[in-house]
Amino acid sequence: MDRNFRKEAGVEGAGASPPSEAWLFAQALLGKPVPSPCVAEADARAEREHLAWLASISPQHERQLRSLLSKEAEARAQRELLEWLATISPRHESQLRSLLVSEAQVRDAQERMQWLAEGSHAQEAQWDPSKHPHGAFPQNRGWWSPTGGAGGSGGGKQSPSFFDAVIRRNQAVADLTGGTTPGMARSSRLAADIESAVRLPGEVASAAAAGLGTGGRALVNASATAIKNVATLGLSTSQLELIGVTQEDRDRGYDTAVTIATASGEVLIAVGTGGITSALSKGGSIAKTASGALIAYDAAGNAVGVVQGTYDASQNRINLSNGAQVAAGVLGLGANVNAARALKSPVSLGKRVGEIHETLHPIARVQRTTAILETSSGTRIVASGGRDLTPAQRALLGPRDVAARLAGAHAELTALEHAAQNGFVPTQLTASRPFCQECIEAIEAAGGIITSPTTAIFPR
């Protein structure tokens, strides 16, 4: 019954946006130099020192420096105030948490950017990786060191944590199933193939380390396949399995999901390397929805995927991992039309959930959950956990909305129960807070597939 109180991290508010990972990947794939954040930092430092020096001799620059210092002091004071408020107010605590997550993301992105920059600079200097492999220890991942590190892949650019996670995962699967699949046995070799082309995104590595469900595994493996396909110009179309896959995963639609995610990943890379025009020039393989998302359609694989917002990858900071995650939902082959329809609308459903949830007073916003279950008839079942919807929430409901009531139950269960009792066929579900385990089980029992911590779809 425990809720995970983590909120979606906002993309704004934590300093300047770094270039998108798709773009960085593209630069690495094309062998172009990747800008280093260290260089940018050094430039900023030098500029500041120069300003300080100018301020000592020029009143104009002194004013400029004073203004800068004042802004910095104000920002520090604001931060301290927020930190203090966070100790007594759930709303501010939530704001602070979002800010910290955003800052961590920026740091993470800068770190990866630095990795790519180091890799790119090494290529420029024509280093031979077999002679100068990365030790890839977390504390010195940029250093050159002897082979035989914990990564087990023989001198690649991957951090050992990722490969360790892959190996541990494969071992766990082998232990559970009583055997190692050929795909798992090839794992290290395939990983080496990939790393010779490009590094997997940090998020994917983290996801692998965290342990994944079928959809997540499909995403990791498909991301690898997409990168390899692009790196080898499609000469090799074999599906990579960096993470072990069980028969149960395949029964749950793993193969379909990996096809969808691969297509989406390739579209993302196409956008990253050549922008939307280039991506759209691929003709029937992709199309743009009214909302701006790109739909990847693989005629041969008969699969549909959506890369949300990739038309503007640099601004939205979409990367291979989060861009393809919607597509990583395990969709049935026969559900292409429904899948495309379902994948098109989570944004508007999420927005609607937000609108209804925001009518709560601030304390209630962090203590309650609002959920909307969309059904095949177009009716949306709106529910809240525990005490059900408040008068302000009910007042916001439109003609397509139906208020559900089930005192004491979670919002998701209230909505699902209302659908079952009234003969509605669910198509998708969005909640204002991450699903708890009990709700996940109920959603899956109702035929739903979890596509993110707060969303699920119900393929038919």
Add this chain to the structure above:
Amino acid sequence: MLKFEEQLLKHKLDRLPPPSRVAFAASCAQRLASVFDRFAATSALTGRASLFDAALNYVWTHITTASKNATTGKILADVVALIPDQDAPGWTPLTAYGSDALSALAYSLRCLQSGDAQESAWAARCTYEALDYFVTNRDDVSPSEPGVELRVLNDPVIQAELEKQTRDIADLSSAGDFLSPELLDRLRQRSAAQQAITITS
């Protein structure tokens, strides 16, 4: 028939001096004290149930006397920590009332800190929502039933609470910029005596 209109209420509160806004908020929270006691008696608040009365007493006594921001902040943190999550295990209908009572008290404390009319309006909203839940739960109201919103709003217990809020605003408005201890005491005694929700079982 009276309606709960938060924007209109805030507009009225905006025209009152900050101490009167706090008094209005405290009055709303006071009317949920009885139902909070019921919640506290059946929940895991053993040993901390008295915090509600103590914190509410703190608000009343500091409406016209200076309060220490740090002390108010500490009490506010303690109150907020008691507010139950609606998705937490062990939910009962009393959880909803407990949550509303503690939230109204938290907004009273925040109003004491800032004097903001919105905080006071939120306190009133908590009391109104507690009554809305009381009526829909008591009558097992189906939200999709035609005309149900009007019927719930028109329920005598909800109308009575809205009348009390209107009366409090009128009394505080007539006091102008000077809140006498007598008026505050009368407001407090009246709210304590006229509880919003009475649970008999």
